[in-house]
Amino acid sequence: MRNALRWLLALTVFIGTLSTAEAATAAQPEATNTASSTDADIKDRLLAVPGMSLIEEKPYPGYRFFVLNYTQPVDHRDPAKGTFQQRITVLHKGVDRPTVFYTGGYNVSTNPSRREPTQIVDGNQVSLEYRFFTPSRPSPADWSKLDIWQAASDQHRLFQALKQVYTHKWIATGGSKGGMTATYYKRFYPKDMDGVVAYVAPNDVVNDEDSAYDRFFAGVGTKECRDRLNAVQREALVRREPLEKKYAQYAAENGYTFTTIGSLDRAYEAVVLDYVWGFWQYSLLKDCDTIPADAKNATDQAIWDSVDTISGFSAYTDQGLETYTPYYYQAGTQLGAPTIHFPYIEKQLIRYGYQPPRNFVPRSIPMRFQPSAMRDVDTWVRHHADHMLFVYGQNDPWGSERFRLGQGARDSYVFTAPGMNHGANVAGLVPDQKALATARILQWAGVASPAVQADPAAARPLARHDAKLDVRDVEREPALRP
Numbered sequence: 001m002r003n004a005l006r007w008l009l010a011l012t013v014f015i016g017t018l019s020t021a022e023a024a025t026a027a028q029p030e031a032t033n034t035a036s037s038t039d040a041d042i043k044d045r046l047l048a049v050p051g052m053s054l055i056e057e058k059p060y061p062g063y064r065f066f067v068l069n070y071t072q073p074v075d076h077r078d079p080a081k082g083t084f085q086q087r088i089t090v091l092h093k094g095v096d097r098p099t100v101f102y103t104g105g106y107n108v109s110t111n112p113s114r115r116e117p118t119q120i121v122d123g124n125q126v127s128l129e130y131r132f133f134t135p136s137r138p139s140p141a142d143w144s145k146l147d148i149w150q151a152a153s154d155q156h157r158l159f160q161a162l163k164q165v166y167t168h169k170w171i172a173t174g175g176s177k178g179g180m181t182a183t184y185y186k187r188f189y190p191k192d193m194d195g196v197v198a199y200v201a202p203n204d205v206v207n208d209e210d211s212a213y214d215r216f217f218a219g220v221g222t223k224e225c226r227d228r229l230n231a232v233q234r235e236a237l238v239r240r241e242p243l244e245k246k247y248a249q250y251a252a253e254n255g256y257t258f259t260t261i262g263s264l265d266r267a268y269e270a271v272v273l274d275y276v277w278g279f280w281q282y283s284l285l286k287d288c289d290t291i292p293a294d295a296k297n298a299t300d301q302a303i304w305d306s307v308d309t310i311s312g313f314s315a316y317t318d319q320g321l322e323t324y325t326p327y328y329y330q331a332g333t334q335l336g337a338p339t340i341h342f343p344y345i346e347k348q349l350i351r352y353g354y355q356p357p358r359n360f361v362p363r364s365i366p367m368r369f370q371p372s373a374m375r376d377v378d379t380w381v382r383h384h385a386d387h388m389l390f391v392y393g394q395n396d397p398w399g400s401e402r403f404r405l406g407q408g409a410r411d412s413y414v415f416t417a418p419g420m421n422h423g424a425n426v427a428g429l430v431p432d433q434k435a436l437a438t439a440r441i442l443q444w445a446g447v448a449s450p451a452v453q454a455d456p457a458a459a460r461p462l463a464r465h466d467a468k469l470d471v472r473d474v475e476r477e478p479a480l481r482p
Helices: 042-047 116-121 148-162 177-188 211-219 223-238 240-254 264-273 275-282 285-290 300-310 318-322 325-335 372-384 431-444 450-454
Strands: 052-060 063-073 083-092 099-102 124-128 170-175 195-199 388-393 413-417
Touching: 042 052, 042 063, 052 083, 063 148, 083 148, 099 116, 099 148, 116 170, 116 195, 116 431, 124 148, 148 177, 148 325, 170 177, 177 195, 177 372, 177 388, 195 431, 211 275, 223 240, 223 264, 223 275, 223 285, 223 300, 240 264, 240 300, 264 275, 275 300, 318 325, 325 372, 388 431, 413 431, 431 450
Parallel strands: 099 124, 099 170, 170 195, 195 388, 388 413
Antiparallel strands: 052 063, 063 083, 083 124
16 A cells, blocks of 8 residues: 554553453364355355345455445434445355454455454454445435444444354454454444454544653654654755655646645645654664665755655645545544654744644535543443453554553453554564463454463464465555554
8 A cells, every 4th residue: 555654652561350250161173274165155145134235256265255235324323314335345264263353444455364363263354344435435425424433333233234144253353543443343332242452553532632642752763763764854844845846746747636735835744744653653663774864965856755655745635635534534523633743843844733634624524523532432441341452563653642451441451562563463462462362362252272271372373374365564544544
């Protein structure tokens, strides 16, 4: 996908108390390489679900993979207000296996893929496109029906329909905005899922208090790396005039326009201010060697190339923003958005600062922020989290404001992967946490062997690694989006 974005502190680990009373007693099944012969009618069973229709089936060894549409109400509170088609995919392993319910919080990929929990439990995977991301958008679009409760209700309704086909345990998962989505689903429908694995999920409880991000950027990585990045970012603002001429030519050649954000100048500054954030979100400390070491004496082209590679000059064009209007709408109405400061850049060089989500959504769409939405979810997680695992990356800025657990949480965990970015996963945890996390996922899915139940150190993914299915790259979205 296209280049980088904007938007951890310590290696703090919050470990919940294991619930031995709920330990599964089933033996751990052997992983299989082919779908069971008893599942030959799975397409017919899926299409027998009311409202389900087939877009296409794609072959993949050991699985069956379907791209489907599912009819959803525009408003779950008032189904009479109309319906829309929501795109889903099903990676079918067997009706005798657990199922992982995945959403990335954006568009769904129509190519076969397997998320980390799916590999761990050797299960099926149902993937859901987030409402209002095209083509899963009502027409006409009533944007007031795009909120976290309506989206959670999409998941709940689909789960209820597919639970008749996949009757074993279910685990919700997602990365970044998908991790947020899995968490909100658990909050509103706590009895649906047997477990939740939320990766790198931001938790912006108080939208106007963002000092945690400033503290993160003051200490992340090494001073040498921070100095390189800061110097390139500052230099891009110092050379605003010549580089904006280059930007205008680039926009003309590609047919890019700037109506939504308001001007090329606003778009240019937004891209430049994303630069440092985007680097730490998607790069590792070793990648600092790719940053110009002497920004003041670097060519205009070198500065342009570095910013474009990390931030992407197409991100704040009308064409770059259009796909992500639903995200920016949610950021400006419920999710919140970070603001950071740039103490190493003279004030006169920054004209706009981090711009609010309102600037990235067409003015024809009304927006009003609801400060209680994230406070409600945060309070629920702290006091009611049950069978939930949060995984963060040490060097990912989005983890600066994260989910935390309180005394009411049960069999739930917050782990941090050392040195990792926005692609942090269970495999990147330190050994004892990796083993514990893997064991809990197996337990929640009902496929933990007696050996794993007795000793988490024995836990391993049940399915062999597949280089095509198990893509471990960071989930990238253009510009400052989680």
